[in-house]
Amino acid sequence: MVSIYLLTDFGNNDYYVCAMRGIIRTLCPRAEIVDISNNVRKFDVRHGAFILWQAIKWIEKGSIILGVVDPGVGTSRDPIIIKSRNHYFVGPDNGLFYPSIQDSEFDLYKIDLRGTGLAQKRTGTFDGRDVFAPIAAMLACGKSPDELGFKKKSMKVLDIWEVRIRESSVEGEVMNIDRFGNVVTNIRWEEVRSDNAIVSLGHISARAFKSSSYNGKGLLMIRGSTELLELSLARGSAADFLEADVGDKVRLNWMR
Numbered sequence: 001m002v003s004i005y006l007l008t009d010f011g012n013n014d015y016y017v018c019a020m021r022g023i024i025r026t027l028c029p030r031a032e033i034v035d036i037s038n039n040v041r042k043f044d045v046r047h048g049a050f051i052l053w054q055a056i057k058w059i060e061k062g063s064i065i066l067g068v069v070d071p072g073v074g075t076s077r078d079p080i081i082i083k084s085r086n087h088y089f090v091g092p093d094n095g096l097f098y099p100s101i102q103d104s105e106f107d108l109y110k111i112d113l114r115g116t117g118l119a120q121k122r123t124g125t126f127d128g129r130d131v132f133a134p135i136a137a138m139l140a141c142g143k144s145p146d147e148l149g150f151k152k153k154s155m156k157v158l159d160i161w162e163v164r165i166r167e168s169s170v171e172g173e174v175m176n177i178d179r180f181g182n183v184v185t186n187i188r189w190e191e192v193r194s195d196n197a198i199v200s201l202g203h204i205s206a207r208a209f210k211s212s213s214y215n216g217k218g219l220l221m222i223r224g225s226t227e228l229l230e231l232s233l234a235r236g237s238a239a240d241f242l243e244a245d246v247g248d249k250v251r252l253n254w255m256r
Contacts, residue, residue, distance in 0.1 A: 002140040003032045005059055007052055007067040007096075008128065009040040016126070020066070020133040027137035036065075043071040045094050047246055049158055050175040050186075053099040054226045059087065065100075066136040067091035068128035079111040079131050080155065081145045088145070090136045092127070095158025102157075109149035111135055116148055163187055171251040172229075174201070174244050181237025182222070183244045187229040187252075192221060194254035199231060201242045201250045208252070221252075 004024060010016040017038050024031055036055045040048040048069035059065070070092045082089040082097055084106040089097045093110075111131065113119040116138070122130045135148055163186060164171040172187040183201075195210045199219065208219040214234045219241065224230040231238045231250075238244070 001030055001032055002028075003034055003060065003063040004136050004140055005034050005036050005055075005063055005065045006038065007036040007040065007048060007055075007065065007069070008038045009042050009044065009048065009069045010038050010128070012038060016128065019126075019129045020068075023129055023133040024137045024140070027134055028141035031137060031140040040069050041246060043069070044246065045069050045071070045096050046158065046160055047176065049096050049099045050160055052096065053160070054176075056087070056100040061086045064088040064090060064136050064139050065097070066132055067096050068132055069096055070094065070127060073127050074124045077156075078152065079113070079127060079135075080152065081109040081111060081135065081139070081149050082155075083107045083109070083145050088136075088139055090132050090139070092132075093156050095156040098156065098158045099160050107145065108152045108155055109145045110152045111149045161186055163191070165191060169251060169253045171249060174246055174248045174250055175228075177239045177244060177246060181233065181239045182224075183231040183238045183242060183250070184224060185229045185231070185250055187250075189223045189227050189229055192223075192229055192252075194256065196255045197221065197252040198255065199242070199250065199252055201244050201248055204242050206242065207255070 021033055037051055078093040080093045084101050084104050118131050170187055170191050172185045174183055175186050176184040197208050199206050199208045206219050208221050211220040220232045222230045222232045
């Protein structure tokens with residue numbers, strides 16, 4: 001049994017995720033479908049790429065990641081398959097998969113819409129259902145990427161790790177705000193060089209203290225579960241306190 005992991009910005013209010021699941025179950029009934037998240041921020045490829053990067057190391061080898069965060073649906077961007085050492089990826093060529101495979105060897109394919117019979121059924125507005133779900137199902141039931149597409153030389157590069165490091169400060173980006181209000185940054189924990197700092201985010205500045213748990217008081221610098229700096233409040237929302245949003249720049253000035 002092969003697992004297909006879903007990552008989308010579709011939410012759960014519409015039929016979109018159900019349609020993709022239905023296509024997969026119809027074409028490959030033995031495939032197991034697992035959600036990474038269907039609540040990626042609308043149209044936000046960077047957010048989706050970060051969520052996938054956080055999840056990928058926990059996904060079992062041989063699985064298929066079906067990612068549809070696709071603001072360019074209906075445009076000239078290519079539908080692709082990526083075969084890495086451990087996983088397959090199916091979705092749009094818009095950078096969504098790049099952070100998860102950039103440090104590994106991989107083969108890249110452009111999906112053959114005509115050869116797979118999908119061109120005739122494609123509406124142009126829902127490639128998740130019309131292209132990507134069927135391709136993921138075909139892979140799960142034994143088709144190879146060579147049967148489903150053509151080799152492709154390059155893909156969209158998406159850099160989510162741009163961080164400015166100075167002797168007295170570090171500046172990064174808010175990559176996610178989890179449901180507890182923790183502000184997840186792209187700053188590696190190893191770059192946290194002091195036990196306390198002045199955190200500046202937009203027009204808000206506050207002092208934060210390094211903590212090994214959520215039991216500290218005030219704004220906390222926490223070593224997150226993916227080895228990144230998170231800003232937290234014990235039993236509170238650091239995001240609300242800092243008026244933070246995904247994509248915001250965040251700066252920490254080290255205190256001695």
